[in-house]
Amino acid sequence: MERTDRQFFKHFDLWLFGATVLLSVIGILMIYSATACIDAQPLDWQSTAIKQLLYLTGGVASMFILTFVDYRLYAALRWPIWIVTVGLLGIVSAIGVITHGAQRWVDLPFFRFQPSELSKLLLVLVVAKFMSDHEEQMSQWRYLAASFAFVALPIALVYLQPDLGTSIILALTWGVMALAAGMRPRDVMIAAAVLLVAAYPIFTTLQPYQQERIQTFLNPEMDPLGSGYNVTQARIAIGSGGAQGLGFCSGTQSQLRFLRIRSTDFIFSVIGEELGFFGALFVMGLIAFILLRMIRVAGVARTTYGKLVVVGLVAVIFMQSFVNLGMNVGLMPVTGIPLPFVSAGGSSLITLLMGEGVVQSILIRHQRFDLTGASRRY
Numbered sequence: 001m002e003r004t005d006r007q008f009f010k011h012f013d014l015w016l017f018g019a020t021v022l023l024s025v026i027g028i029l030m031i032y033s034a035t036a037c038i039d040a041q042p043l044d045w046q047s048t049a050i051k052q053l054l055y056l057t058g059g060v061a062s063m064f065i066l067t068f069v070d071y072r073l074y075a076a077l078r079w080p081i082w083i084v085t086v087g088l089l090g091i092v093s094a095i096g097v098i099t100h101g102a103q104r105w106v107d108l109p110f111f112r113f114q115p116s117e118l119s120k121l122l123l124v125l126v127v128a129k130f131m132s133d134h135e136e137q138m139s140q141w142r143y144l145a146a147s148f149a150f151v152a153l154p155i156a157l158v159y160l161q162p163d164l165g166t167s168i169i170l171a172l173t174w175g176v177m178a179l180a181a182g183m184r185p186r187d188v189m190i191a192a193a194v195l196l197v198a199a200y201p202i203f204t205t206l207q208p209y210q211q212e213r214i215q216t217f218l219n220p221e222m223d224p225l226g227s228g229y230n231v232t233q234a235r236i237a238i239g240s241g242g243a244q245g246l247g248f249c250s251g252t253q254s255q256l257r258f259l260r261i262r263s264t265d266f267i268f269s270v271i272g273e274e275l276g277f278f279g280a281l282f283v284m285g286l287i288a289f290i291l292l293r294m295i296r297v298a299g300v301a302r303t304t305y306g307k308l309v310v311v312g313l314v315a316v317i318f319m320q321s322f323v324n325l326g327m328n329v330g331l332m333p334v335t336g337i338p339l340p341f342v343s344a345g346g347s348s349l350i351t352l353l354m355g356e357g358v359v360q361s362i363l364i365r366h367q368r369f370d371l372t373g374a375s376r377r378y
Contacts, residue, residue, distance in 0.1 A: 011364045012067070016293040020341060020356060021060070023286045024349065027267065027342035028052045029248070034262040034270045035344075037249035048263055048344050051111070055346035059353030066357030070365065074125040074358070075132075075305050082150060085122040088115035089157040096161070101207070104161045114347035116158045116166045120173065121355045124312030126150050127174060131181040132305040138182035147181075148174060162207050165335030169319050176315035177308055214333050230266065233259045234328050238272035238280070245276030263344040265336055268328040287321050287340065294356075297363045306362040313355045 032049035043050050074081065092115050096103040105112045130147050137143040151174045159167040179188065237253035240246065251273035253259040262270050272280045291314055298310035317340045324339040326332030338348045 009364065011366065012360055013293055013297070013363055016290060016356065016360070017063075019286050019289050019293070020353070021056075023283065023290070023341045024056050024059075026271075026283060026286075027339075027344075028056065030267055030270050030274070030342070031263045031344045033249045033251070033274060034254050034267065038255045038257070051346065052344055052349070055111070055349045056353075058346075059350040062350060063353040063357035063360070066354055067360040067364070069357075069361060071306060071309065071358055071361040072303070074309075075129040078126045078129040081122050082126045085115075085119050085126070085154055086157070089119060089154055091115070092161065093157060102161055102163060104163055111346045114345070116161070116163055117345075117347040117351045119154055119158070120166075120170065120316050121313070121351050121358070123151050123154060123170060124173065124177070124309055124316070124355075125358070127177055128305050128308035128312060131177060131308055132303070135181060135304050138178065139184050139187075141187070144178060144183060144187065147178065163336070165323065165337040168335070169316060169323075169337065172319055173312055173315045177312045180308060180311040181304075230260055230334060231327070231330050234266045234269040235330055237266075237269040238329060241273040241276040241280070243277045245272075245274050245279055248274055250274060264338055265324070265334065265343070266328055267343045268325055268339055271342075272328075283342065284321075284325070287317070290341075291318055294359055297359050297366075300366045301362050302366045306366075310359055310362060313359060316355070317352065 028049055031052050032043075032047075035048045036043070045051075092103060092106060095106065097105045097107055097112065099105065104116060105114050107113075127147055127150050130150060131138055134143045134147075138147070151170055155167045155170050158170065175183075175188075175191070233253055237251060237259050240252065246252065249255065251259075251270060253273055254262050254270045259266055259269055259273075268280065268283070271283055275282075294310055294314050294317075298307050298314065301307040301310060320337050320340050323332050323335060323337045324343070327334045327337075338345055340352055341349060
């Protein structure tokens with residue numbers, strides 16, 4: 001290694017790392033509250049909170065490993081990365097575990113792996129390479145279409161699982177990266193118009209439960225005890241928390257199990273109920289702080305590839321946060337999108353921490369060092 005460890009980590013963003021760990025620890029505490037408090041369950045290796053702690057440990061280790069890896073290596077491996085992404089999604093279609101009518105997971109010896117979560121990171125690495133190679137041509141439709149071709153097949157495979165939420169996140173992430181790479185605002189309007197025209201045909205291909213979720217979003221009172229139940233209870237939980245909350249492990253909606261899917265989709269409702277408005281605001285503030293620190297990295301990245309990778313990862317975290325928070329308060333349809341770093345789930349947490357490792361790799365390589373240890377931008 002051409003730098004000493006001290007020099008290597010001189011530009012490591014401790015604020016970004018600290019905020020991420022703090023947010024993840026809050027998530028673990030709220031997962032414990034949502035899953036174990038009411039029954040006073042002892043913490044063991046099978047408890048959701050302990051599993052999340054192990055995922056956090058593994059994710060942090062993965063983050064530091066990827067921090068040491070030169071991010072430009074992923075650009076050179078774009079085709080193998082793309083093939084692996086498609087292969088993993090294809091394996092899910094062939095042997096994936098079916099849960100609640102969806103085939104999204106593969107059982108591994110230690111945990112249930114969701115390849116669609118990892119595909120968010122891998123596709124950002126692949127698409128960023130094409131866009132950076134054709135930076136001057138990204139305002140042309142031909143190159144926009146070529147860049148979208150990298151995500152088209154993965155989006156189709158994820159959509160067929162079915163996983164509408166993740167497929168939308170992948171498509172929107174591509175869109176944000178295309179804008180950062182030079183897509184013209186006029187082309188954005190054209191693409192939006194095409195999507196608007198295609199909305200109804202796409203709606204007719206959705207699974208019945210997905211159509212029901214969208215209809216419930218448009219009319220929450222349509223089936224308050226059925227499809228609208230989760231959203232109604234989530235809003236009640238958040239409202240009952242008031243300014244300061246009901247206290248840790250003291251929420252009525254969560255502890256008495258009126259609130260369903262409370263450790264994943266609706267973890268923010270548990271936060272709002274037990275930690276109150278100020279606790280929820282603190283969590284949202286941490287997410288915003290993480291995004292701002294990552295945007296800073298995009299600003300100092302020395303290569304277009306690095307900048308686009310960070311932009312893509314910022315888009316993933318922002319849109320997942322926006323959708324999850326929106327569905328908790330009834331402003332977005334329920335799609336099963338986890339709240340980054342907070343919701344229970346190893347695939348999501350580890351992938352996001354791996355993505356942060358790539359961001360840290362980009363940051364610490366935005367300067368080079370001479371033999372005296374002095375640094376300068378290039």
